Amino acid sequence: MSDETPDDAAPDGGxxxxxxGGDAEDHAPEAGTLYDQARWTDDGEYEPLLAEKDSTEVxxxxxxxLPDDLTRDSLELPxxxxxxxxxxxxxxxxxxxGVDSGPFPLGSCTMKYNPKFTERAAALPEAAVHPDRSxxxxxxxxxxxxxxxxxxxxxxxxxAVTLQPxxxxxxxxxxxxxxxxxxxxxxxxxTEVVIPDSAHGTNFATAAMAxxxxxxxxxxxxxxxxxxxxxAAVGEDTAALMLTNPNTLGLFERDIERVAEIVHDAGGxxxxxxxxxxALLGRARPGDMGFDVMHYNVHKTFATPHGGGGPGAGPVxxxxxxxxxxxxxxVREQGDDSxxxxxxxxxxxxxxxxxxxxxxxxxxAFAYIARLGDAGLADASARAVLNAxxxxxxxxxxxxxxxxxxxxxxSAGEQDAADAAKRMLDYGVHPPTTKWPEIVDxxxxxxxxxxxxxxxxxxxxxxxxxxxxxxxxxxxxxxxxTAARRIDQVTAARDPRLSWHALED
Amino acid sequence: xxxxxxxxxxxxxxxxxxxxxxxxxxADGVEDLFDIPEPVRFDGEFGIEAHSERDARRLVERTLGRxxxxxxFMGRGHYDHYxxxxxxxxxxxxxxxxxxxxxxxxxxxGFLQALFEYQSMLVELTGLDVANCSMYDAATxxxxxxxLSQRVRSVSGDRILVPxxxxxxxxxxxxxxxxxxxxxxxxxPTDEGxxxxxxxxxxxxxxxxxxxxxxxxxxxxxxxxxxAVGDLADERDALFxxxxxxxxxxxxERPADVGADVVVGEASALGAGTAYGMGAGLFATRExxxxxxxxxxxxxxxxxxERRAFTLTLQTREQxxxxxxxxxxxxxxQALLALRTAIHVATLGPDGLVDLAEDxxxxxxxLAARLDEVSGVRAxxxxxxxxxxxxxxxxxxxxxxxxxxxxxxxAVHVVGEHRIQVCVTDANEPAVDRFVDAVTEVx
Numbered sequence: 001m002s003d004e005t006p007d008d009a010a011p012d013g014g015x016x017x018x019x020x021g022g023d024a025e026d027h028a029p030e031a032g033t034l035y036d037q038a039r040w041t042d043d044g045e046y047e048p049l050l051a052e053k054d055s056t057e058v059x060x061x062x063x064x065x066l067p068d069d070l071t072r073d074s075l076e077l078p079x080x081x082x083x084x085x086x087x088x089x090x091x092x093x094x095x096x097x098g099v100d101s102g103p104f105p106l107g108s109c110t111m112k113y114n115p116k117f118t119e120r121a122a123a124l125p126e127a128a129v130h131p132d133r134s135x136x137x138x139x140x141x142x143x144x145x146x147x148x149x150x151x152x153x154x155x156x157x158x159x160a161v162t163l164q165p166x167x168x169x170x171x172x173x174x175x176x177x178x179x180x181x182x183x184x185x186x187x188x189x190x191t192e193v194v195i196p197d198s199a200h201g202t203n204f205a206t207a208a209m210a211x212x213x214x215x216x217x218x219x220x221x222x223x224x225x226x227x228x229x230x231x232a233a234v235g236e237d238t239a240a241l242m243l244t245n246p247n248t249l250g251l252f253e254r255d256i257e258r259v260a261e262i263v264h265d266a267g268g269x270x271x272x273x274x275x276x277x278x279a280l281l282g283r284a285r286p287g288d289m290g291f292d293v294m295h296y297n298v299h300k301t302f303a304t305p306h307g308g309g310g311p312g313a314g315p316v317x318x319x320x321x322x323x324x325x326x327x328x329x330x331v332r333e334q335g336d337d338s339x340x341x342x343x344x345x346x347x348x349x350x351x352x353x354x355x356x357x358x359x360x361x362x363x364x365a366f367a368y369i370a371r372l373g374d375a376g377l378a379d380a381s382a383r384a385v386l387n388a389x390x391x392x393x394x395x396x397x398x399x400x401x402x403x404x405x406x407x408x409x410x411s412a413g414e415q416d417a418a419d420a421a422k423r424m425l426d427y428g429v430h431p432p433t434t435k436w437p438e439i440v441d442x443x444x445x446x447x448x449x450x451x452x453x454x455x456x457x458x459x460x461x462x463x464x465x466x467x468x469x470x471x472x473x474x475x476x477x478x479x480x481x482t483a484a485r486r487i488d489q490v491t492a493a494r495d496p497r498l499s500w501h502a503l504e505d
Numbered sequence: 506x507x508x509x510x511x512x513x514x515x516x517x518x519x520x521x522x523x524x525x526x527x528x529x530x531x532a533d534g535v536e537d538l539f540d541i542p543e544p545v546r547f548d549g550e551f552g553i554e555a556h557s558e559r560d561a562r563r564l565v566e567r568t569l570g571r572x573x574x575x576x577x578f579m580g581r582g583h584y585d586h587y588x589x590x591x592x593x594x595x596x597x598x599x600x601x602x603x604x605x606x607x608x609x610x611x612x613x614x615g616f617l618q619a620l621f622e623y624q625s626m627l628v629e630l631t632g633l634d635v636a637n638c639s640m641y642d643a644a645t646x647x648x649x650x651x652x653l654s655q656r657v658r659s660v661s662g663d664r665i666l667v668p669x670x671x672x673x674x675x676x677x678x679x680x681x682x683x684x685x686x687x688x689x690x691x692x693x694p695t696d697e698g699x700x701x702x703x704x705x706x707x708x709x710x711x712x713x714x715x716x717x718x719x720x721x722x723x724x725x726x727x728x729x730x731x732x733a734v735g736d737l738a739d740e741r742d743a744l745f746x747x748x749x750x751x752x753x754x755x756x757x758e759r760p761a762d763v764g765a766d767v768v769v770g771e772a773s774a775l776g777a778g779t780a781y782g783m784g785a786g787l788f789a790t791r792e793x794x795x796x797x798x799x800x801x802x803x804x805x806x807x808x809x810x811e812r813r814a815f816t817l818t819l820q821t822r823e824q825x826x827x828x829x830x831x832x833x834x835x836x837x838x839q840a841l842l843a844l845r846t847a848i849h850v851a852t853l854g855p856d857g858l859v860d861l862a863e864d865x866x867x868x869x870x871x872l873a874a875r876l877d878e879v880s881g882v883r884a885x886x887x888x889x890x891x892x893x894x895x896x897x898x899x900x901x902x903x904x905x906x907x908x909x910x911x912x913x914x915x916a917v918h919v920v921g922e923h924r925i926q927v928c929v930t931d932a933n934e935p936a937v938d939r940f941v942d943a944v945t946e947v948x
Contacts, residue, residue: 037612045812046614050622050851058855060756065866066890070727072759076629079854082591089595089619089848096615098603111605113515117558119597126569130579131782133916134907140571141781147568154551166641166783167837169824177681205824205834209652211685214829252540282547289545299837303515307841308616309606309801310639311783328677351677354644355583355782358839367565372513373555379512382535389538390526403540425612433608436825453517454526477809482611485809489610492806492818496795498635499625503805 035102035428037483038094046484047091050078051500095483096308097430103452103460105391107407107433107445108200108248110278110300112384115371118304118364127363131355135341142340145331145356148366149315152296155369155377156274157287158317161296162326164357168275171295171314172206172242177349178293178318178325179240179269180210185325185347188267190239196225198249198437200275203242212239219439223249223401230262238268244276245289246405248437248445250388260290269293269322274314277301278449279385279406282378286317293318298365305364313361327351381406383450387457391448394461396468400440407447409440410464417442419475420467426481427463512555575916576936580894580928581723582643582672583782584774586752586861587931592776592848601844606801606837610816611808617815620840621803623772623847630754631768632761633789637800639772639839640786643748644675646769647717648682649788649799649833653767654715654744655686656797656832662712665690666743668700672723688714698726698887698896702733709741719748720757724926725869725894726887727757735764750774750787751850753892756862766791775853776845778932785842796822799833801840861931865893868929868937873897875941876927881948886924894928896920899948909947915940 040047056079060071080088097104104111121127129138149161165171176193183190193207196217207214215233220226224247234241241263245253253259263270272286272294278301286294298304299312306312318326327349329342372380384406392399397410410432412420421431421444433445444464448457467475479486497503518526523535532538539546556564577585596602600615607613607620620638627636640646651665665683667676669692676690683690693716694704700718709716716738720728728734731747738745747765749757752774760768773784790798796819804818824831850858869891876884876897884897899906903919910917915936918926929937 046814047618049618049625051625056855058859060859064756065863065870066727066756070729070758070890071756072762075755075855075859077626077855077858078851079856080851082852085848085851086591086595090598092615092619093595093598093600094615095618096600096604097609097612098600099605100599100603104605106605106608109605114603115515115558117562119602121562121565124566124569126566126572127781128779129572129781130577130585130779130916131583132579132581132918133575133577134911137573137575137911137916139573140569143571144565144568151551151553154553157547166645166839167835169834169836170641170645173681173834177684201823201825201828201831202834202836204828205831208829208831209682209685209834211687254540254542256545257542280541282551283539284541284545285547288547297837305602305841306605306837307839308601308604308613308620308844309840310837311785311839311842312837350681351644351674352681353782354642354672354674354678354784357783358641359781359783361783363565363569367561369553370556370564371558371561373553374551375512376514376555377512377551377553380516382538383513383516383518385538386523386526386530386535389530389532393530403538405538405540421609422611425609430612431609450513450516454522456517479611483614484611484812484814487610487806487808487814487816489806489816489818492804492816493820496635496802496818497805498802498818499621499628501625501628502634 036481039483040091040095049500050080050088053084054078054080102429103448103456104430105432105446105448105460106430107447108275110447110449111306112303112449113451114303114305115368118367121367122360122363127360139339142331144363144366146333146340148362149331151369152315153317155281156294156296156317157285158294159320160323160326161315161317162330163315163362164327164353165295165314165316166353166358167310167312168295168297168314169202169206170352171316172202172273173210174316174327174352175271175293175295176206176210176240178322179271181325181347181349182269182322183239190237192237193239194233194241196243198247198439199242199244200248200273203273223251223439224253225255225259227255227258230259234263234266234268236267238266240269240271242271242273244273246276246279249401249409249439250404250407251401252405256289275300276406279381281381282374283381293322299361302365302368304361311358311361313358313365325349380450387448387450387452391446391457391461395464397444397464407445409437410444410446411440412442412444415442415475417444420444422486423467423470423475423478424463425479427466429460429463575911575914576933577779577916578927578929578933578940579916579918581918581926582771583779583784584893585779585930585932586775588776588778588849589852591852592845595848596841596845602841607817610814614815617803619844619847621815623843624803626847626850627787627789630751631789632759633768634792635795635798636789637798637802639843640788640800640835641839642784642786643769643771644678646786646788647675647748648679650746650767650769651679651683651688651715652686653794653797653799655688657794658714658742658744662714663688664713665715666693666708666713667717668693668695670695670723698722698724698889699728700730700734702730705734706737709737709743711741713741713743715744715746717746717748721753721892724887724896725891726889727892731758731763739764751846752862752865755858772846773842776849777842785839785846797832798822800835800838864931866890868934869893869895872927872929872937876944879945879948882944893930894926896924896926899923899925901948906947910943913943913947915943
């Protein structure tokens with residue numbers, strides 16, 4: 001999801017003029033600051049690179065067990081003692097914001113608290129096995145996979161689930177390939193995938209990657225699917241409609257039955273983007289709404305750490321009709337009490353990961369679901385939805401559309417949403433996703449999740465409101481209390497320096 | 506409707522808070538907030554039982570405990586090297602672990618710098634100009650390299666050449682990525698476990714967009730003529746993509762020196778250990794292809810105080826901005842694994858990394874020699890230098906040998922009717938004597 005303007009295409013995304021030092025006090029929030037970041041400095045710079053602390057070149061010498069012509073000549077890398085490394089990375093961690101640091105209401109990303117016990121569960125030595133082990137020797141792993149497939153099938157209302165896709169976008173790719181295989185098996189040549197303009201960017205990229213033409217569907221006045229436009233867009237070329245529900249504006253697609261009917265009547269399949277599933281647990285299931293194939297972002301909905309950008313996992317659920325197309329290997333219980341087996345579904349699309357996906361993420365997701373059970377999962381959704389509506393009601397920014405599920409999109413109005421976001425950093429909170437979806441001017445796409453208390457939401461609202469009341473100059477000078485000040489992304493893109501080798505030139 | 510609403514231990518707040526919040530939004534109850542038409546409401550139960558933390562943990566423990574405890578002598582793309590405690594400890598710091606993609610660089614300098622350092626290490630290891638900060642795994646990195654080759658060589662054809670011994674999982678993923686853009690994946694022959702250069706030359710014509718080779722190969726053989734492969738690819742204007750990993754790259758020929766245009770592979774050979782195939786894809790290439798690179802890139806910028814700072818850059822390649830015109834659909838990547846790899850490399854330092862790589866040669870050579878002395882076993886099958894792993898011919902059917910070894914507490918790959926594959930690293934090296942005894946017993 002986007003929360004930056006395109007860096008090297010932005011007409012006016014440049015950094016503000018550097019200001020003289022010592023002005024931080026001028027704009028410093030007086031109250032309500034939750035968090036200040038460490039700012040490690042060394043001679044007026046931030047924490048040096050490892051290579052700047054020490055860089056050592058070693059020769060690959062005569063004592064090498066290989067002849068010269070098979071080896072490189074030398075290798076140059078940092079050579080620091082363990083205490084120095086511990087301090088380096090600890091300093092870096094102090095310059096980074098995680099969800100345990102404070103609120104992280106990044107819309108559509110579902111940054112909620114990750115229970116600690118799931119970390120310990122994933123670290124069990126029994127989890128660390130090689131993927132090529134015989135099925136007989138990894139019955140525990142296969143059983144846990146089968147159980148998680150079953151859990152996810154129940155939660156999504158799907159008949160069969162593969163755990164293989166290593167991320168949500170990989171799940172989309174899997175699902176769209178399954179749709180393609182299904183049509184091909186029916187001798188049906190379909191070339192288009194229909195996607196609403198409010199959809200996640202991955203939907204478009206995935207459809208194109210799978211070889212489809214993308215048909216973009218404009219949203220209706222109320223922010224939902226425009227039924228007339230949908231009817232006009234689908235036809236005999238339609239392989240699938242990709243939809244998330246609730247959509248990225250946090251709105252439930254109330255006409256989902258009609259949407260499903262239109263797509264199915266045209267012979268297409270309905271694909272559910274599971275990025276917003278956290279809003280629905282125990283209240284509605286994609287399978288019941290008519291979706292044929294879906295992915296689950298288990299790292300979002302089932303709370304596993306996002307790790308600074310991954311790993312995630314994107315299991316895919318399908319109806320019975322599509323089960324024969326699932327990736328290989330699939331896992332099932334053998335009928336005769338002889339345990340679990342891997343097998344290749346009859347018309348498998350093949351593979352989307354070299355082995356079986358991001359296994360340790362799946363272990364965490366299993367543990368999370370087992371911890372919460374029916375009531376806990378339903379409660380998680382209830383509070384995520386309550387929190388989103390409550391926060392939307394408490395802020396001064398205009399919030400168009402509604403009623404909301406797990407997220408809402410406020411408008412920064414006359415302010416630049418990206419600047420407003422930078423200023424929120426000074427109040428100790430991570431800002432929402434900005435400038436997306438484009439349907440809302442200066443969008444602030446906000447998803448507090450169930451993990452925030454009322455007090456925390458009030459603090460968040462206070463930060464939003466404080467920023468809403470500030471002038472452009474203040475916003476443009478922000479942030480001031482973070483590890484680094486506003487970073488000029490345009491220049492970074494114009495002259496890309498992507499390694500410490502590039503800094504030497 | 507009755508529904509238990511005191512369920513999640515990870516959602517703070519009590520009944521009074523809930524009431525006050527409902528008042529604020531003007532709703533009578535939480536259910537009123539769900540704007541879901543009756544026909545598609547779910548009023549059933551999943552039938553998933555809740556557990557205390559202790560019981561949920563025990564459930565995982567008990568289930569996984571059904572795995573047999575075997576000492577693994579397995580590799581073929583997924584490797585076990587000892588992961589230093591420092592890696593575990595630092596990568597577990599919540600500021601890294603619980604953070605997100607660095608869309609707000611001012612509060613993500615720590616992770617951005619660590620990823621920049623990771624990219625830098627890969628640049629040094631490959632000799633290429635740029636590395637991204639991770640793909641899902643080696644197989645998907647290979648798939649992305651194939652689609653990149655088509656974009657940068659669009660005038661010269663749509664054939665992709667891979668070695669006939671490519672691991673099945675990798676070939677299947679490559680096929681999935683090649684399908685959309687209509688690339689055709691074909692094989693070229695290998696000889697003694699490495700590239701048959703003449704066979705490759707015969708297969709290589711002007712229609713080939715990409716030639717893929719691995720060093721070490723899937724059977725652990727070290728390629729003796731990579732330079733010739735690079736020259737062939739260059740002559741026919743095909744992209745030369747090389748598969749490897751950071752341990753092997755520390756010792757073996759530098760990819761840039763043999764003409765590689767892209768290096769893909771498993772970064773997770775360091776920092777992850779075995780995790781049922783969970784990995785981190787390595788991707789490095791020449792600067793000429795920078796704007797066609799898939800995935801995230803961290804670059805250097807300046808902040809408002811003119812100090813050096815790090816930021817995600819060239820994001821116009823990515824799906825969240827360019828949508829269907831993006832270079833890849835990848836969004837969530839394997840950043841934490843990349844961090845772990847970087848810390849592992851830093852912990853070893855250049856001497857330690859080269860030592861580890863040399864051990865991979867010595868341990869495999871010594872174990873092959875010992876197995877070769879066992880009656881009924883010939884090892885290595887291929888007359889090549891090896892890295893970590895090698896294949897052995899067994900007079901007995903390989904499946905029976907592997908099964909008997911499993912009963913004796915060891916896991917190996919079966920790769921042919923009379924062929925097993927054995928991988929040895931610092932992780933299983935202490936069990937080598939017992940392993941040789943077991944092979945002697947069953948072969």
